[in-house]
Amino acid sequence: MSKSVLGLYNDPNQAADAMDALKNAGFAQGTFDVLTGTPYPEGAFGEHVPQHRLFRFPAFGAIIGFTLALFLTAATQIAYPLVTGGKPILSLFAMLVILYEMSMLSAVISTVVGIVIESRLPNVNQGVYDNRITEGLIGVVITTDDDKADTAIDALNGAGAMEIKQA
Amino acid sequence: MASEAVHSGAHSGVHAEAHEEAHHELPARVEPDVTTSELIATTEANATGVRNWMWILGALTLVGIVVAFVKVLIEWSDQDEWGYTAAMVAFLFSAFGGAPLVAIAGTLAKGNWVRPIARFAALCSLVSIICTIWMIPLILNLPMLVVDGARRRSIWFEGPDVSPHIWALVAMITLIISALGLIYAYAIPDFAAMRDHSTGWKQRFGAWLARGWIGTTVQWRTMRMRIGMMGTLYFFTFVFVHFIISTDFAMSLVPGWRDAIFPMYHAISSIQAGLAVTVIGLWAARKYLGLEKYLHLDQFWSIGRLMFAFTLLWGYFFISAFIVFWYGRSGSDQMWIDYLILGPYFWVFILAMLFIWFTPWWWLIWNRVRRSYNGTAIGAGLILLGVFLDRVRLYVAAWTVPEDRIHERFLTEYPSTVYPDVMDIFIMVGALAGSILLILAATRVLPILSIWDVQQFNLLYRPVEYMKTKVSLIGKPD
Amino acid sequence: MQQRRTIDQIHTNRVLLNGQLDTPKWWAPTVIVLGIIVAIGFFLIGIMVNKGLGVTGLSRPVYWGLFITTFVFWVGISHAGIMISAILRLSQAEWRRPVTRAAELLTVFSLLTALLFPLMHAGRPWRIIYFILPYDFARGIMPNVRSPLIWDPVAISTYLTGSTLFLYIALLPDLGNLRDRTTGWQNALYTILALGWRGNPRQWKLQTVGGILLSALMLPIFVSVHSIVSWDFAVTPAVEGWHSTIFAPYFVIGAVHSGVSAVVTMMALMRWLWKWEDFIRPEHFDALARLLIVVATGWLAFTFLELLFAVYGLDAPELELRDMQIFQWPWNLLFVTFLFTGYIIPVGMWLQKSVRNNIALMFWSSLFVNIGMWLERFMIIVPGLARKTPFVYTWEAYRPSGLEWFILFWSLAWVTFLMLLFSRFFPLVPLFEQKESQTFGDSIKIGRVRVPAIVREAD
């Protein structure tokens, strides 16, 4: 049975100490996390700086969008070769506009999908949480086995937690 | 594209040089006295090496000037022989004239990263002197507004016949004045530093130009105001000169070429080239004058980003004109495409497009490239080559339109390709050498990085510990 | 410029969420009044669709009039959002923080409004589905990708989709905040929308990186949209006043001018209506006004080039057109009004620091700009058509009908209505950006002064 413990801190420095305490207590990097109501400079809590692969998404999306647009514009013009104004049937520069827009659209959509996926959202089971985190408190949350929970609570309290929540 | 690179090992402590593309260490601050003595020393340092270069450049310049006189003697009346000279002037003005805008814009926007590069960028504006000198034969060779009783299209409409001659000269002289003013406004505290720390004639020179600068609050405030004013003046003159050069020396020579975006296109590619010149200059300064301590990846990365943005802007401005002509396809629209793009300079155009736009686009898009000194410099070199080819395509094509056809509604028969002859090559090399020589000579007097700017940079910059990480604090004074 | 002020997060929440948690008293009556205007407008549009476009003042050859002008106007306004949130985000301008969301919102709603105009001004709007949805219909033919009118919906829907998604992504942390502050059905709504936001370093990192990446992607779309709108006009060689290569950047910079001014108008209203004096501060207006001076001057240069190269060709119809546009009644009055309201009055005001820091004056000057910018579009579209070639034999100018005027003002009410509706459910000022500026703001002690400073991450 695993258990989540959340320690709440008033002072960011205490939260950073709590992170250290957890590390020193032998918990693995990925098991604990810090929750804040505002972004902090990376590594401010000594946390593991998250890796992401967001940059792949727009590139992938742009290629998909470009291909789709190329198919749509080229195929329809070839399928219905109606001449207008003496312009060539495959008017590259007219198609360019649509190729461009659809590539960009697809890139944006896939980036948004990428942000959601890479943020590990949607996060259906929110887990242990406190409303006051969006009011300025810093939360340090750890998920661990039942038997180690007390060690974690001790570590969190040792750093000066104003409140401990469990779930 | 995005400014965040993936972090790897925030506290690895690996030296920045070794892993440029990875996380780079925050640059260390440099103490003011070290800055002053080291930067003053650059005006003397490496003297023999620099002096040799200056001799070579001087010789090339001289040859260029001599050849130009010969050309004036034997090919004066052939307008189409002067196309490459026109292209050269346009290129030099585009490349070196655009550079100071980096400094001006950065200073006005209160960017801290721009401080170490502002001096070099401002010094580039000296080249307007070379451009003015080389423009004299062009101005005299410009076809009259009225030929055989018919007036050709020009921005001067019913103006006197000599309008382009006069206004081009006025514009160029204003540009030189504002360029010198800009450099001087930037340099007063450095002249004071020369007065206090140099020896010999430089000390006397500095003492004379420092005009009693001791750095009172009032003096600093006045200086900031002067920089703002001279910068604005330079900017407006810069735009005006682009307007004059692009219309009088290119557009109005081709009957039927009516392209409202062209002056702006000219200015945009000029800023693009100016950024490139700045990058190359800084790269050389860093490598050969030993300024690693002052020029960091931050500067290269920021200019790289701007260069990338302007590369895309070039594409945008080009396609804005192109699609209107391509779609409109009236007689003069087709003339523009058939002559200036698909015409005698088609391959020049393809190469220009490749170097000015396509290659830098896919090169500078990588954060890894922009996060390296060499990568950014290579991108800059490509852009300069591209801008040169683009000017060749436009100006040589414009100058080869026969004079008797210049007032037609639009051109229907296109002149054939003109290749540069030996004299053109000597002139072009000479003009370029002269420009570099001028800047190099200026750095023998004024340090290539402005001392007070670098000190200010260090004053407003602090690498600090933020809880468990390291960040930099950038001061934003009013 | 940026005073360092300490505002704690509880205060930030209480003040900036007052639209949702503590709806102001004026909200309901205002929305009802606007709702009535909106309903009347839709009724009139119904009448127009039912009776035909004869109810407008359009004629031959002035086939496009007030509706297309207003379309271009709203597309222009829509350029506020990305200008503020993308360009200023990429250039790390701190003062963008309180205005990003409202500006993006303005983008979304003005684009929605802009899209209505080409729809309602078509002869047979019910058939317009043919060219908005690019799929094969019963007529066995696909839309003509060579037509700028196909590029238009593609570009605008790209922009609309992108802005909406951008808005949503940047809303996530604030939705989490609202979820924590509400109960009942509202809590259920925000819980679903927030997707389980917790605020761990990974989510914040993605929020920052994603924001920058999306900005970089939206920026080229932003530029392309108004360029494509301008090509609707610029590609037709028959209309002398339109066939200009400068149109694309000219329209874009004009759009930025009018869009950012609209943001100023909106900021002033937000400050007054929701009492956000602590967050929307004179220094923000000051910074926006400085930006606007630069934009407006650039725009004026483009206007000058456009006019200059229009007469450069010295073609008779072109000269005739410019003569009408600048010197003939009533266009001369409009031209002067355009020049004064679009540039001379507002920029003259903004040059003074006292005006830049005065919210009421900024409000009025930004309204001037949009009057001028609307006139600019009107003066490009209508005179161009009225004097397009030597074959124009009906020289009557176009006179918009009362219905057209009403629809123009209706569109203002419609956008305001949508914004107010939105403000009831979502915060107009990004709370997390405010808090971030508190976290990242610091100062450097130099001698005896503390210079405000900003934390930049080592990257």
Add this chain to the structure above:
Amino acid sequence: MTLQREKRQYSWGMVVDVDKCTGCQACVLACQAENNVPLNLQDRFERARAMSWIRVERYWEGEFPDIKARFIPIMCQHCENAPCEPVCPVFATYHNNEGLNVQVYNRCVGTRYCANGCPYIVRFFNYWEPVWPEAFRNHLNPDVTVRSRGIMEKCSFCIQRIRRGVRNAERENRNVVDGEIQTACTQACPTDALVFGNFNDEDSKVSKMRKDDRHYTLLPHLATDPNVVYLAKIDPDRSAGASHG
């Protein structure tokens, strides 16, 4: 796929001899009757919305008393590089393989973009549903669609007559003979100022007339390449030459 002009079987076109035009407006009337063009009542003129697929423009040349009236009939020029065609988002107007600039009423959604693109101003928009007095109802041409409100219309070179002529010829396995197909306006012209025919037939009357020195097209600098060719007015006082355009 449309063929280039030379490769088409038929390339319909018209030659207008301006010298012969008396400005009698018979062509205008004939066109109005043939093509079910709505009646131009007073308010249509007042609102500048009157429709006439062909119009006779009148110019004054010179100063009184030495003044001359000039007439020039203008209809859709059926340009090869028509500016109106590519701008239509729904292919309501395109170039068919007989060189005609055709208008497909069913496709038209009424953006009026084509009308903006047309430099000759020969495209018309139906601002209202067309109405005819009761007595006129039975006079409508059954071969021609009655256009509803909200769409564009313009001269079609009487395409219903062309179609019938081509169909008859195909049935008899032959090419259309020159002069076999007449548009309403050419048929009605008392002075034969308007001549219709196949430009691809070397022996047709229009092909021969087009070789005349007096030929010119309208607004040639726009490079629209019209299929309507004009022959300039012969002015005894001055040497012949293009006086319009």
